[in-house]
Amino acid sequence: MAGPLRRFDPFRPIDMLTSLWTTAAVGPVSSGAAMAYRTLFTTVRRLVVGRRLAIRLDDGTLTLTVTEFDSTLDVRGLSVGQLNDVRIAARDIRWEDNTFHHATAVLHNVHMRPSTPPVLVAAPVELTLQVPAAxxxxxxxxxxxxxxxxxxxxxxxxxxxxxxxxxxxxxxxxxxxxxxxxxxxxxxxxxxxxxxxxxxxxxxxxxxxxxxxxxxxxxxxxxxxVVCLTASVSEWQMDLPRKRLEDILGQLSVAGVPLNLTRLTRLL
Incomplete structure (x- = not known):
């Protein structure tokens, strides 16, 4: 039976960020903002690293085990919603009938755009996939x-x-x-x-x-x-209103529940 994955409140950083996102359309500059973004990042990392995840996308369901979710966070950047480069790695990847050994995604210049709703942006994004030689x-x-x-x-x-x-x-x-x-x-x-x-x-x-x-x-x-393929896209975006962020964290907080990301992301 599916149940809570961790004994901590994954929604705590959302409460900290909501007041910042609903202010004027300028980036928040405060130690509180930095703490909120750091807490959100570490919360997501705790929820995904080491887990077998099923992710529903517009083109199908992706299944993988996350092995890495890291960034060189710094207080000054976090205070304005800047998460720097984020590196994500996964193994044992299955996409429909295809199986892959390992993949990495490096999201460069990840930042939260202070708009209504807030938008998570990365530009560019580099993907590397190990394809079986067969x-x-x-x-x-x-x-x-x-x-x-x-x-x-x-x-x-x-x-x-x-x-x-x-x-x-x-x-x-x-x-x-x-x-x-x-x-x-x-x-x-x-x-x-x-x-x-x-x-x-x-x-x-x-x-x-x-x-x-x-x-x-x-x-x-x-x-x-294996054949190692590297591809890039100039920009990736995801709208992150509070309700959507709550939905994502809520799905990640329960073991065995697929993460539904359909109709959420934009590649430019």
Whole structure:
């Protein structure tokens, strides 16, 4: 049976902040404001770190275990609603039928915009996702069906002929140019022979699918058994009237209750 997760009042910082948010449309400058924002941040951290969360979004349900929720808070910044950069990390991530090992989100310049209602803003936001190497098969099946790709336990990416994989393989590096991934050959391996290829060897282009919500892919790298994808969005916003903040904290305070964030966020 679901029940309260912690024996403390998660709504205490909301009472402290409400009077600040309902004043004139200027940022509050006081030690009380700094204490309220710090208490709110530490409350959310206590409620999410180490937990298995189900988060309902507009496009489906995301399930993950939060491993990190940190920021370099300082009193002067907090007094005007500035939370600096916030880093969130998670593992064992499931999105519909897809499973991912690890992901991080770095929300830069996080601050509360003193408007009616108050708006939580981060600009920009950087996301890094570790995709299982097996996902390369789906990518090449869609973009280049003559080839198959793999990333080994040594972190090296290899291309093979899909219909004749025993002929050998080419070790490649990845370079991103807009929505095109260029796979540049470095080494040709055939049976027991190995040849280092010249730097001028032509690269193979792979056209990547468009990402949702204005996300821009900025980096592709390889690590043992995974492909590391980094993407960014210029700005993220969430309206935070008191009722909405109470709803979020209330859901987080009860074990087994999904966090509903549908229709709440805006990516710019």
């Amino acid at each position: 996902a390369l098969d789906d990518l090449f099946l869609w973009a280049a069906p003559r080839l198959s790709g793999e990333v080994g336990s040594d972190g090296v990416a290899r291309l093979r002929m899909a219909r004749r994989p025993m002929l050998g393989h080419i070790e490649v590096d990845a370079q991103l140019d807009g929505s095109t991934l260029w796979l540049r050959p470095r080494v040709l391996v055939a049976r027991r022979s190995r040849w280092t290829l010249p730097a001028r060897a032509p690269a193979y282009p792979v056209r990547l699918p468009e990402l949702p919500h204005g996300l821009r892919l900025t980096r592709v790298a390889f690590a043992p058994d």
